[in-house]
Amino acid sequence: MRVGPHAVCCNTAMNACNKGLQWHVCLDLLRVMTWATTKPDEVSYNSAIGACSKSGQWQLALRFLMEMVGEKLLPDVISFSSAISACEQGGQWHFALSLLTSMCASRVPPNDISINVALSACNWYIALSLLGRMPVVRVLPNQRTYNVAISSCEKGGQWQLAIQLLGGMPALRLDPIAMSYNAAMSACEKGGQWQLALSLLGNMPQVSISPTEVSYGAAISACEKSGEWQLALHLLDMLPYFSLAPNVIICSAAISACEKGGEWQLAMHLLRNMPGTTVMPNVICYNAAVSACSKGGQWALALHLLFGMPECKLSPTQVSYSAAISACEKGLQWQLAFSLLSSMPQMQILPNEVSFGAAISAAEKGRQWQVALALLSAMPEMQVLPPVMCFNAAMLACINCGRWQNMFGILAEMLRLGVDPSQFSCAPLLTECEQRALLGSEGSIAERLLTILGTPGAKAYEKEAHSNRLQ
Numbered sequence: 001m002r003v004g005p006h007a008v009c010c011n012t013a014m015n016a017c018n019k020g021l022q023w024h025v026c027l028d029l030l031r032v033m034t035w036a037t038t039k040p041d042e043v044s045y046n047s048a049i050g051a052c053s054k055s056g057q058w059q060l061a062l063r064f065l066m067e068m069v070g071e072k073l074l075p076d077v078i079s080f081s082s083a084i085s086a087c088e089q090g091g092q093w094h095f096a097l098s099l100l101t102s103m104c105a106s107r108v109p110p111n112d113i114s115i116n117v118a119l120s121a122c123n124w125y126i127a128l129s130l131l132g133r134m135p136v137v138r139v140l141p142n143q144r145t146y147n148v149a150i151s152s153c154e155k156g157g158q159w160q161l162a163i164q165l166l167g168g169m170p171a172l173r174l175d176p177i178a179m180s181y182n183a184a185m186s187a188c189e190k191g192g193q194w195q196l197a198l199s200l201l202g203n204m205p206q207v208s209i210s211p212t213e214v215s216y217g218a219a220i221s222a223c224e225k226s227g228e229w230q231l232a233l234h235l236l237d238m239l240p241y242f243s244l245a246p247n248v249i250i251c252s253a254a255i256s257a258c259e260k261g262g263e264w265q266l267a268m269h270l271l272r273n274m275p276g277t278t279v280m281p282n283v284i285c286y287n288a289a290v291s292a293c294s295k296g297g298q299w300a301l302a303l304h305l306l307f308g309m310p311e312c313k314l315s316p317t318q319v320s321y322s323a324a325i326s327a328c329e330k331g332l333q334w335q336l337a338f339s340l341l342s343s344m345p346q347m348q349i350l351p352n353e354v355s356f357g358a359a360i361s362a363a364e365k366g367r368q369w370q371v372a373l374a375l376l377s378a379m380p381e382m383q384v385l386p387p388v389m390c391f392n393a394a395m396l397a398c399i400n401c402g403r404w405q406n407m408f409g410i411l412a413e414m415l416r417l418g419v420d421p422s423q424f425s426c427a428p429l430l431t432e433c434e435q436r437a438l439l440g441s442e443g444s445i446a447e448r449l450l451t452i453l454g455t456p457g458a459k460a461y462e463k464e465a466h467s468n469r470l471q
Helices: 007-019 023-035 042-055 058-070 077-089 093-105 112-121 124-137 143-155 159-168 178-190 194-206 213-225 229-242 248-260 264-273 283-295 299-308 318-330 334-343 353-365 369-381 388-400 406-416 427-435 439-453 458-470
Strands: none
Touching (some): 042 058, 058 077, 058 093, 077 093, 093 112, 112 124, 112 143, 124 143, 143 178, 159 178, 178 194, 178 213, 194 213, 194 229, 213 229, 213 248, 229 248, 248 264, 248 283, 264 299, 283 299, 283 318, 299 318, 299 334, 318 334, 318 353, 334 353, 334 369, 353 369, 369 388, 369 406, 388 406
């Protein structure tokens, strides 16, 4: 006779594995119990589902929940809450919501934990709907409920609702915490409400809440996105007064603020001082600094940063190369811009419309019309649809080199690719005709342009051109 492991022993071992994040071992123990004489019970399955939840194995969590029903075991609030949490970790909000509904159908009253986890899984609209229905199921929202709801509004770009939820907490005798304010400030940051974000930061000490690094990170990011670089640096200087140290998120936001403000020297100063604060720069920090140098006309420094990234064990990204190419374009270094663009595939980085656009503009400024047209032609081959700005730059390159005839081919290619010409797409050619005093052919050229473009203003232009010819 085979003697199986005792259920209590197995459940204890599974619970230990669950707490130790050893979900593989936990599930192995459950399988051992299924073929041994000891039959898994509700505690066994709850431990297994909990292990799946912590490891993001939402499919396995749902399978074990179904197995419980098949084994004629009744899932309880712990079973459902763990399964909902697993779905939330896996981004499966529809399954999480379905499980919450199944709880009521199974006569398992949801508690604040199950509802809070479901709130985390859903978008802001559904989250607020669940929050409103909590009194119906006789569950009172708690501090975490409101924190999750505010965070949902933040992710959904609903800064007004986030502020409303934060302001409504005291009426329910719920004290906001730093997490509550941080989520609301982050919502304001994404909504471009930097003044409101700073107001929330200033209110925190007044309600006996100490700001955290996350608080200052959200406020600095809000200033960065609104171009308030002076305020961003002021907040950065305030950190030591609250015994806070800058982290990589705060530093990258401050550097980006300087970049948007055209302060490339300050951006470089912040980047170079980061190792002294025991914070190592990441790719975002370098990208912001390269972009700052680009806007400041410092193409050589931008390339120095780009080529120095591997020494810091950082891999340049599409953004890194695009910013460096733009720096070369502004510095009239079309050869370097072309070289950088050509080297991107070798670095396993695919150029995008920004990379190509900067390179074509560099060729235009360098009066390299052949290079501009070659780059424009290469974009569809690399599965990149040229935007109108790339076509316009190529047209300008042709005009600058007296190749106005090539304009018609560029315009035709625009229409073939389904790119709508802008008002600047034809103006250079018409201006060239006027400057060259091509009076005899200007009317026919204008008509050809309008025929190619098929613009709504064609008839109006024809009428004006005909009137001018009569005069």
